[in-house]
Amino acid sequence: MEIDVLLRAVAQLESTIATGPIVPQVTPQEIRSYLASRYDFAKPLTLDDICADVERMLQTWQVQVTHPRYLGLFNPSVTAASVIGDTLTAMYNPQLATWRTSPAANEMERHVLVWLTGKFGLPADTIANFTSGGAEANFSAVVVALTRAFPDIGDHGLRHLTASPTIYMTGEAHLSFNKIAHMTGLGRRAIRPVATDRHMKMDLSDLARQVAADRQGGLAPFMVVGTAGTTAAGVIDPLPELARFCQSEGLWFHVDAAWGGAAVLSPCLRHYLGGIEAADSITCDAHKWFSVPMGAGMFFCRHPDAVSAAFRGEAFYMPRKTAGPVVDPYTTSPQWSRRFIGLKLFLALAHYGEAGYSQMIEHQTRMGDVLRAALTRAGWRVVNSTPLPLVCFTRDGLDTTKFLAALYERQIAWMSEVRLGDDASVLRACITSFRTTESDIEWVVREMSRLTL
Numbered sequence: 385m386e387i388d389v390l391l392r393a394v395a396q397l398e399s400t401i402a403t404g405p406i407v408p409q410v411t412p413q414e415i416r417s418y419l420a421s422r423y424d425f426a427k428p429l430t431l432d433d434i435c436a437d438v439e440r441m442l443q444t445w446q447v448q449v450t451h452p453r454y455l456g457l458f459n460p461s462v463t464a465a466s467v468i469g470d471t472l473t474a475m476y477n478p479q480l481a482t483w484r485t486s487p488a489a490n491e492m493e494r495h496v497l498v499w500l501t502g503k504f505g506l507p508a509d510t511i512a513n514f515t516s517g518g519a520e521a522n523f524s525a526v527v528v529a530l531t532r533a534f535p536d537i538g539d540h541g542l543r544h545l546t547a548s549p550t551i552y553m554t555g556e557a558h559l560s561f562n563k564i565a566h567m568t569g570l571g572r573r574a575i576r577p578v579a580t581d582r583h584m585k586m587d588l589s590d591l592a593r594q595v596a597a598d599r600q601g602g603l604a605p606f607m608v609v610g611t612a613g614t615t616a617a618g619v620i621d622p623l624p625e626l627a628r629f630c631q632s633e634g635l636w637f638h639v640d641a642a643w644g645g646a647a648v649l650s651p652c653l654r655h656y657l658g659g660i661e662a663a664d665s666i667t668c669d670a671h672k673w674f675s676v677p678m679g680a681g682m683f684f685c686r687h688p689d690a691v692s693a694a695f696r697g698e699a700f701y702m703p704r705k706t707a708g709p710v711v712d713p714y715t716t717s718p719q720w721s722r723r724f725i726g727l728k729l730f731l732a733l734a735h736y737g738e739a740g741y742s743q744m745i746e747h748q749t750r751m752g753d754v755l756r757a758a759l760t761r762a763g764w765r766v767v768n769s770t771p772l773p774l775v776c777f778t779r780d781g782l783d784t785t786k787f788l789a790a791l792y793e794r795q796i797a798w799m800s801e802v803r804l805g806d807d808a809s810v811l812r813a814c815i816t817s818f819r820t821t822e823s824d825i826e827w828v829v830r831e832m833s834r835l836t837l
């Protein structure tokens with residue numbers, strides 16, 4: 385492959401995006417009419433023409449998540465090495481369902497996952513796999529935890545249980561768990577919302593009280609989810625205390641570190657994830673703070689037997705299991721056919737190294753501090769507390785929806801609004817790009833102060 389050509393294309397796109405608009409102004413009808421007028425698929429078009437047209441559409445009709453002033457929802461700028469990784473995956477199209485079909489690809493994924501297992505402090509026999517994203521990793525966690533707590537459900541289903549299983553997390557945990565409760569047949573009411581303290585961390589006494597009350601009431605608590613970097617406010621739940629509680633109560637301890645998990649690569653931040661080493665399972669997304677293209681999540685679990693029990697499967701038409709210390713991912717994960725998801729992370733880690741990664745993560749963390757300080761100086765009130773680069777802020781009388789509309793219209797930045805607990809909505813800005821600079825931030829805050837609504 386001509387890597388230089390690809391690198392030049394990536395670099396050119398970076399500068400095109402950085403100097404262009406962030407937020408599109410377009411209606412569904414406009415795009416549909418355009419597509420209908422050009423693409424009836426009746427006669428073939430040249431690839432040059434199609435690609436030029438597709439790139440134009442993507443550059444005009446998309447929120448540019450790789451823009452340095454996209455301060456958004458955990459969608460990162462992507463490293464050149466990871467783009468090359470995804471391109472190679474598409475070109476070779478390896479099938480990772482079984483080890484035998486793609487030994488090299490399976491072992492490269494394993495190599496990355498074993499390395500990260502060590503960084504999280506999990507035991508050496510931890511089993512891990514790449515997922516489409518955090519939602520699939522969280523889904524895996526619930527299915528495996530359920531299977532371990534109630535071994536008969538694999539054959540007989542939830543309807544054979546005498547008590548309804550329940551899961552505990554705060555209202556700040558990711559809403560994928562509601563869907564997961566629905567999809568697994570647990571039902572959305574199996575999610576028991578635990579109160580938070582004034583920093584929006586899980587309130588341990590409320591957790592203990594609810595678990596005890598639910599047991600008393602005939603329910604079957606089996607899992608607690610702690611979040612390391614909540615979606616709305618970047619808060620890290622008290623992981624060491626949660627680990628201890630789960631151990632003493634015989635509950636599965638899952639840590640959803642979909643975004644925050646990358647902090648294990650930073651010597652300055654990793655202590656904030658203390659306690660994660662005691663997790664039964666961890667979700668960590670490469671397509672968030674590891675800055676690789678979507679979709680790339682990871683699921684880690686210290687109970688290989690429970691994972692095999694949850695996702696067991698055998699089909700005569702699949703290649704026979706290879707002798708030796710290998711697994712066939714189709715028997716240890718929800719997916720069957722499996723893309724080489726891990727190559728983009730393998731390539732990026734190999735190219736930038738651990739030091740390169742920690743610099744990237746610490747740069748973004750510093751930019752979060754710069755943003756907090758600039759906002760405070762400009763009279764905004766920061767309302768969340770986290771060491772991670774996610775800032776929630778407001779000022780008296782702010783209409784967040786109107787404010788964001790003005791921000792988008794002037795192409796100042798992309799950020800979002802969130803409601804923390806029952807409070808009024810506030811603005812949320814997260815440093816998701818390793819290319820965001822101090823001057824980007826100072827400019828955004830200055831322009832925001834000039835907006836009169």
Ligand SMILES: Cc1ncc(COP(=O)(O)O)c(C=O)c1O
Nearest residue numbers: 458517518519520558615640642
């Ligand atoms: C804490 C957390 N967990 C899980 C998810 C779901 O991840 P994905 O969108 O990769 O499925 C998100 C998404 O933002 C998240 O913030």
